[in-house]
Amino acid sequence: MSDHSAPVIIIGGGLHGSSTALHLARAGVAALVLEKNYIGRHASGVNAGGVRTLSRHIAEVPLSLASREIWLRIRDWVDDDCGFDQNGQMRVAENETDVNTLRTRLKLMHDHGYTHEEWIEADEIRSIVPAITPTIRGGLIVRGDGSADPYQTTRAFRLKAQSLGARVIEGIRVESIARHGNDWRVTTNQGVFTSPVLVNCAGAWADRIAAQMGEPVPLTPVGPMMLVTTRMPHFLDPVVLGTGRPLSFKQRANGTVLIGGGRPAWVDRDREWTELDFHQIAEGARTVCDLFPHMKDAIVNRGWAGIEASMPDAIPVIGPSSTQSNLYHAFGFSAHGFQLGPIVGKITSDLITTGRTDLPIEPFSITRFSNRSNQSSLTQGEAI
Template sequence: MAAPDHSAAAIVIGGGLHGSSVALHLARAGVHALVLEKNYVGRHASGVNAGGVRTLARHLAEIPLSLASLALWKDIENLVDDDCGFEQHGQILVAENEADLATLQTRLQTLSAQGYIHEQWLAPSALCERIPAINPSVRGGIMAAENGAADPYRTTLAFRRKAESLGARFREGVLVKRVERVGRQWSVSTETDVFTTPVIVNCAGAWADRIASQLGEDVPLEAIAPMMLVTLPMPHFLDPVVIGSGRPLSFKQRANGTVLIGGGRRARVNRDTNWTELDFHALAEGARVVCELFPHMRQAVINRGWAGIEARMPDDIPVIGPSIRHENAFHAFGFSAHGFELGPIVGKIIADLITEGFTDLPIEPFRIDRFALGNGAAATGDSGR
């Protein structure tokens, strides 16, 4: 029998935002999980992303989850005892040319046919009035007024602290090497210890395919490292987050005046060594897009850049839900560079599956076996990338 500190009602593999959220929601339901994190909480994607709280431009399959998660974000301080730096200034998907304009109009028609009204058209004049610094040649955009941004590292730590206050345990610097079924229990082996639990949750991010493979559920996961740049402080010119439609761009100004520039351009990565190397050619291309959309940014001074390792799936939507092969095993990974906003609701979904046996939200498109079944796309609709 395992020692008391080597057993738990559930073990969560991975201590990023989604793993911490699972631990919190389980603790709220009276289930005290043990979270095993190979580095430290927030080391990779969860702590170094752009912090976008975005329902805008989501894949159709993600929209119900993103809207449900936004409801939790609006009450985030009551959930984790911290406002997480969450601000609602909206997010805008910008059309720069006729092709972008046609794409956005088609999207609005698709959303309307599905009964969604959270994305609204902004005419060019309205867009320029809202963001005077933007290039006046823009052709309009789509806005989600209730969207915004939060501090990713602060948010991840807030979920961890709240989970711990309710009885969850976290162990950092613990690499899970092997997961196997032993009778009615799961045996989770690390480099130095063996833990036992009736329930496991795979939230291992860019390393989650290795855990899934041990369950006989191979997935075509790609480790990616989206890059970010941040400038020195500038005079205030922007409230909403701006997203590019035809070209990759995520652009926002923080309260301290610094400007955060992302959009999915990727660093070189080796997940086995936790190594990333910035691609300066790609960063220069991103900076050029920024300067064309916001001409005054030519005077900006870049302070630093970074990249965090995360998982991308071929259809750009995550794996969320139960194992298909095993009872009491669950997955939440592969958020493909847009998982931050979903963190609160994904934790609740997994906790509900564990404690109640079901969730009210539609998670069928996120089944882990969708690739093995030959379903290269989990649902129809634009990926919103």
């Protein structure tokens, strides 16, 4: 094949694109990844790094548990520990409403036969996290959950894929896609690339590819904000999540504290621009100080937001196109796709190489969105 052709072209080099390239390479298929920025520029490299099976949408649970098996052997997969630790994740209840929410959640999980989430009493929470407010009411915990370094992880998947034959081009923008016989013709700002198989891992820009294929989706670009403090004495091992109020809170090995939870920044995806919303940051700060009173003296070092794709039902699109053969989608992870990255790459690779997957992906079909049309939302000069 020429430099401008490949057996599979993957649009988007974030964790899901890089994971797909790695799994394909392990199956003997040398994919070509086209990334408009650099690997990990947006969602995959700048998120909270949660390796979380806790509180997954019920449709995601089988995928999340399967992905956990890869995470437990992550060094074997990518020759890198990815900064992964298993200090657990807990979702805490601040009041009786939160308690009822979490108890209802636990019953749902048990009704479906899942036992990895467990109730944790307030006394045990305080013994694990002495710095937390004494008014905490209990919560849910998955003791085997944890966190990893998102940029380190995405880079590791990319490098391992390349070591096995995958190719990656960064700084290349896809402008249009069209069929040419049995091949896809992908026109970019660096020429035309061809392949019989195309994978749409374009994140917050993935709807533009889907729309060209006659399957528009109601994707919303979002920019979950993250804050990090200066270094503090060690006080926290597990990741702590809020229930009634959005919060993701963890202390990293270097002592800094990472604060997230999905509070949105202002986003302009065409300019790839985000601006922090300081009203939302103030609300988040109140939540942090209510749960961890000593954080009132913390110093925020910096904040940021990457651009992600959110779907109205908060679960991703995973699987084959409904209108085109040899086109596959993996996007719309709605600010919680990091833990799923390893298994989604395997699912997509299996669909391409064997035509099937052992995991239940029907809930993630692109066909769940109505009002499909053949009209493209990609106008001239609007890069994917």
